[in-house]
Amino acid sequence: AQSVTQLDSHVSVSEGTPVLLRCNYSSSYSPSLFWYVQHPNKGLQLLLKYTSAATLVKGINGFEAEFKKSETSFHLTKPSAHMSDAAEYFCVVTGEGSGNTGKLIFGQGTTLQVKP
Amino acid sequence: DSGVTQTPKHLITATGQRVTLRCSPRSGDLSVYWYQQSLDQGLQFLIQYYNGEERAKGNILERFSAQQFPDLHSELNLSSLELGDSALYFCASSVGLGRADTQYFGPGTRLTVL
Numbered sequence: 001a002q003s004v005t006q007l008d009s010h011v012s013v014s015e016g017t018p019v020l021l022r023c024n025y026s027s028s029y030s031p032s033l034f035w036y037v038q039h040p041n042k043g044l045q046l047l048l049k050y051t052s053a054a055t056l057v058k059g060i061n062g063f064e065a066e067f068k069k070s071e072t073s074f075h076l077t078k079p080s081a082h083m084s085d086a087a088e089y090f091c092v093v094t095g096e097g098s099g100n101t102g103k104l105i106f107g108q109g110t111t112l113q114v115k116p
Numbered sequence: 117d118s119g120v121t122q123t124p125k126h127l128i129t130a131t132g133q134r135v136t137l138r139c140s141p142r143s144g145d146l147s148v149y150w151y152q153q154s155l156d157q158g159l160q161f162l163i164q165y166y167n168g169e170e171r172a173k174g175n176i177l178e179r180f181s182a183q184q185f186p187d188l189h190s191e192l193n194l195s196s197l198e199l200g201d202s203a204l205y206f207c208a209s210s211v212g213l214g215r216a217d218t219q220y221f222g223p224g225t226r227l228t229v230l
Contacts, residue, residue: 032215044221051216094215102147102213103172106159
């Protein structure tokens with residue numbers, strides 16, 4: 001069965017330094033993968049998605065992620081953190097099998113703290 | 117703003133009661149999804165509707181039901197509420213059914229069961 005593991009529950013960086021949020025997935029099919037962000041008391045916003053095209057995916061606000069099939073990873077990066085990046089980040093994989101392709105499976109989330 | 121609206125924003129009720137959460141998808145989207153976010157379970161898929169028909173079911177309790185109406189808005193009905201049902205309930209919508217379709221999320225309804 002498909003699953004997502006976010007390797008860090010909490011990441012703390014200083015403003016202006018790089019961000020790395022790690023995600024491993026498990027899927028029998030070629031999955032679609034997403035990163036969503038949730039700011040406090042807000043809904044979920046799509047950062048970027050991978051759908052079997054280019055393995056390096058660029059998203060909004062300077063974020064990007066690289067799909068590595070051999071490592072079953074989809075890590076999220078940003079060259080320089082901004083205070084406004086502080087939020088909860090979710091790595092997400094789509095479901096498998098007919099009837100489940102619309103189902104999103106979420107990781108447990110990584111809280112990103114950005115220090116001034 | 118994703119274009120998905122949910123009402124109400126907050127709901128406080130007592131155990132044993134029944135509530136209805138409402139969702140209006142983005143204009144043109146035919147699929148509606150419901151998710152539950154709780155501290156112990158994280159974000160979990162509940163159910164999906166496409167153009168009025170149920171298409172996928174996740175970890176949805178028998179006390180919960182949903183439907184999608186001809187105007188494509190959706191309602192999630194929660195009955196015989198328990199303390200453990202307290203959570204943030206999200207609705208999302210997408211154009212179609214495919215795994216590549218982006219799901220756009222509403223702001224959520226925070227349910228508190230006392």
